[in-house]
Amino acid sequence: MTRKRNTLRWTALTLTIGALGVAQASLRATDRQMVQAPRFEVDPVWPKPMPNHWILGSVIGVGIDSRDHVFIIHRGDSTLNQRTEAGLNAKPPIGECCASAPPILEFDPDGNLVKGWGGPGEGYVWPGSNHGVAVDDKDNIWIGGNGPTDSHILKFSHDGKFLQQIGTPGQGSASNDSTHFGRVAKITFDTKAGEAYVADGYGNKRVAVLDMNSGKLKRFWGAYGNKPDDARLPPYDPSAPLVQQFRNPVHCAEPTNDGLVYVCDRPNDRIQVFQKNGKFVKEVRVVPATRGDGSVWDIAFSKDPAQKYLYLADGKNERVYVMDRQSLEILTSFGDGGRQPGQFFAVHSIATDSKGNLYTTETYEGKRLQKFRYKGIGPVKRGNQGVVWPTGK
Numbered sequence: 001m002t003r004k005r006n007t008l009r010w011t012a013l014t015l016t017i018g019a020l021g022v023a024q025a026s027l028r029a030t031d032r033q034m035v036q037a038p039r040f041e042v043d044p045v046w047p048k049p050m051p052n053h054w055i056l057g058s059v060i061g062v063g064i065d066s067r068d069h070v071f072i073i074h075r076g077d078s079t080l081n082q083r084t085e086a087g088l089n090a091k092p093p094i095g096e097c098c099a100s101a102p103p104i105l106e107f108d109p110d111g112n113l114v115k116g117w118g119g120p121g122e123g124y125v126w127p128g129s130n131h132g133v134a135v136d137d138k139d140n141i142w143i144g145g146n147g148p149t150d151s152h153i154l155k156f157s158h159d160g161k162f163l164q165q166i167g168t169p170g171q172g173s174a175s176n177d178s179t180h181f182g183r184v185a186k187i188t189f190d191t192k193a194g195e196a197y198v199a200d201g202y203g204n205k206r207v208a209v210l211d212m213n214s215g216k217l218k219r220f221w222g223a224y225g226n227k228p229d230d231a232r233l234p235p236y237d238p239s240a241p242l243v244q245q246f247r248n249p250v251h252c253a254e255p256t257n258d259g260l261v262y263v264c265d266r267p268n269d270r271i272q273v274f275q276k277n278g279k280f281v282k283e284v285r286v287v288p289a290t291r292g293d294g295s296v297w298d299i300a301f302s303k304d305p306a307q308k309y310l311y312l313a314d315g316k317n318e319r320v321y322v323m324d325r326q327s328l329e330i331l332t333s334f335g336d337g338g339r340q341p342g343q344f345f346a347v348h349s350i351a352t353d354s355k356g357n358l359y360t361t362e363t364y365e366g367k368r369l370q371k372f373r374y375k376g377i378g379p380v381k382r383g384n385q386g387v388v389w390p391t392g393k
Contacts, residue, residue: 043390
């Protein structure tokens with residue numbers, strides 16, 4: 001009897017140890033599926049409805065001012081369906097709805113529309129195709145354009161007063177020219193150095209650096225720090241050797257606090273990193289099998305002093321990647337293709353406010369601005385989280 005009881009005890013103990021081992025293995029597997037990273041959830045009721053039956057066309061830029069007011073720029077009537085979307089724009093109107101909002105719109109942190117302005121005016125040439133909006137340290141507003149003859153940059157005061165036209169409008173692309181640009185995608189700033197970084201862009205194949213006050217071109221470079229070359233490249237092939245020049249469009253050039261510049265080489269599916277003098281540092285490919293529009297559309301950084309995290313908008317695969325900025329490892333991502341809050345249709349531009357909230361815009365038929373509330377650092381799923389819907393926590 002004693003031997004039988006001992007056998008039963010050992011059997012029970014063995015089963016218990018085995019169960020604990022399975023549980024520990026399961027926990028380890030779960031741990032491997034999670035990562036510590038910034039967490040976000042979509043705000044499905046931000047921004048608030050606009051007045052005057054206004055609607056947005058393709059939204060192709062977003063910037064944040066010193067008060068966390070959100071500026072966007074969109075293409076308005078030229079990207080609206082004239083029969084189904086722009087009845088109020090027709091002459092004569094064919095319905096009460098709808099009319100395109102002014103090109104530049106300002107929203108406060110609560111999502112209220114503050115002001116709308118922009119368009120052709122005296123003393124400057126408005127872009128044929130708006131592209132990108134940036135807010136400098138004085139809250140001035142800078143815009144580029146990617147129309148066929150958009151070879152200049154415009155600078156306005158916070159309330160829309162024209163301040164400066166940089167470059168000569170109506171010129172063709174020439175990546176080594178010092179007097180004009182080639183269809184600028186986006187502008188960003190190193191305010192300590194007084195420099196503006198230009199993703200130049202849809203015609204040219206370079207990063208250009210300007211004096212923020214005079215607009216004078218100080219330096220420029222192409223992929224890997226090479227001299228830009230406008231020769232036609234073969235079609236993108238993810239299995240081919242990496243090309244030594246940027247493809248059009250060069251879609252962003254984002255300087256950091258620690259002296260680096262992160263560049264969106266969009267159709268090459270790669271981020272290239274440089275020192276601010278143009279010396280190449282490293283690169284990473286992101287979903288390199290992506291063809292067509294490419295995977296690397298726009299970049300924003302987390303608001304901690306070290307800018308530990310990089311946020312990458314991918315308008316082809318319809319998600320936002322959360323990356324470790326130094327290692328360029330993708331930690332997690334969120335989003336999915338669709339038209340509901342938290343989904344994307346061509347997520348084009350991305351920006352962060354002082355509280356760490358993310359704002360995204362959508363081009364093509366997306367025509368939308370969205371806000372993703374920052375929920376702090378915590379465990380999130382590796383891989384794609386899908387739609388980050390509010391949890392109430």
